Amino acid sequence: MDDSRRSTLDKLQGRLLSGEVRALARSISLIEAGEPAGQELLARLRPRVGNARVLGITGAPGSGKSTLTDHLVAAARGRDERVAVVAVDPSSPFSGGAILGDRIRMTRWHSDPGVFIRSMATRGHLGGLAAATLQVVALLDALDFDVILLETVGVGQSEVEIAEAADTTVLVLTPGQGDAVQAFKAGIMEIADLFVINKADQPGAARLRREIRAMQEIALPADAPWRPPILETTASEGEGVESVVSELDRHSEHLEASGRGEELRRRRARFEIAAILHEELRRALAAREDDFVDEVLSGGITPAQAVARLLER
């Protein structure tokens, strides 16, 4: 790196550490774009990573997970904790797909320097969504955010990967939409540490609870050290949010007491490595896959030779 680039990076780092929001937004863009400067920043800040609580909030569009997230932001601010929200959700208020009411609701944090909100575009990442998201979480962690709320729609492989990177994962379901079955199918049911039945005042809430219990019986070993509680909320009214907060705390305590906290930090690092590796190779392979398949089918090369060529670059 030449001196002028080093000096630019030094300045950005200084502004980041003094808590400047625009520097943070800029740094995230560098990471998303796969810029070397973003990677260099992450390398410099890496020793500071490892103190944030990462909470995953997952649920279908319209399940009310954004409203719940908003309440969780308020709860954290009430304790004077710094909070970041990373939304990986095309329908989320943060990423432009939301109705006006949601936008207005979130603007109440706009002037609060203890809250940072960022959406991850689901397209156009040079680094792959899972890889980029995990890197942004690491950056926020390094910058002393106490709580990072990672909001995802919870469908698709990369979203499941992202949700698995959280210390605690909350699955938000709503009555009458076959959500439980869909979540089960997507493999997300098994990674939930906490179930929230939102819109619990609507018909079908009791049935949804039974469905969750039934699927839990299939998925959960009898001697599981943590049995995910099933809570009910009406997030639009703020009802039930307090018990979500206290169960989140109880799960955090469980993680530390059982030694799972350290294990989860290792797991997150492992996911981040795997996500970056996977993305590097997906890109390298995607560019040449059709040619490789043509050559293999015509008998010109074997699949193993295709792999050897790919790894040689």
Next chain:
Amino acid sequence: MDDSRRSTLDKLQGRLLSGEVRALARSISLIEAGEPAGQELLARLRPRVGNARVLGITGAPGSGKSTLTDHLVAAARGRDERVAVVAVDPSSPFSGGAILGDRIRMTRWHSDPGVFIRSMATRGHLGGLAAATLQVVALLDALDFDVILLETVGVGQSEVEIAEAADTTVLVLTPGQGDAVQAFKAGIMEIADLFVINKADQPGAARLRREIRAMQEIALPADAPWRPPILETTASEGEGVESVVSELDRHSEHLEASGRGEELRRRRARFEIAAILHEELRRALAAREDDFVDEVLSGGITPAQAVARLLER
């Protein structure tokens, strides 16, 4: 390659193409062990790959899939087709976990040169189970076997991958064991082209049929061009096997008529490339993952730097 190794390989290739069973067994061992000679053989024979029907037979241990496989071997021999069985199943008769009766049953093919049977050990593959299995299927395909029966237990990611490599996948389920739910969970339900309820004379067969139908309704789009039929067999008596054979034929015709046959050959080549790539990297990463995670957690490197080091070798 030096002359003596080339000459050894030439001889092995000649013996293979003349249909010598011991040469085939030896070649498969070379592939399983990840030997360069095995890879060179595959490269030489690759132009001959692409004519076999690959039929996956998947089911839990004890479901009777081996007995069904045996009937399918008989049916193919009745048409004078050459048949290979590749069993990826620790409980299969071919891999040593079976009861004496099964062993005796299979010995009836021992003297038939039109039948080749091979089990893939589930451990000790240098090349990874999915990668090795797909390479063995390619070898058998190149050697003019008309039908390759790929028998798997159908649990675990690599088994699902293997099953997905078949042109047609038969899922064998038995009444009263919650098989449908387990298969659904494992993601195997959606790749079945044909359901066989074996031991259909036992209580619970009607219920199992209803469960399969119910899960099909969730998983199958309304306009799916192929609706997997649900057949009933009592494989131990040979009952219902004829309709399995005719539905397998109907599916093969469907594949060719719809142009899916070509698509599946491409997909199998793609799987083979991906399986080999995945295995190469899994091995490379596994050897250093713990060190990488330690270094990342101590702040010494970022996950992206770990990946860069790995790819540099």
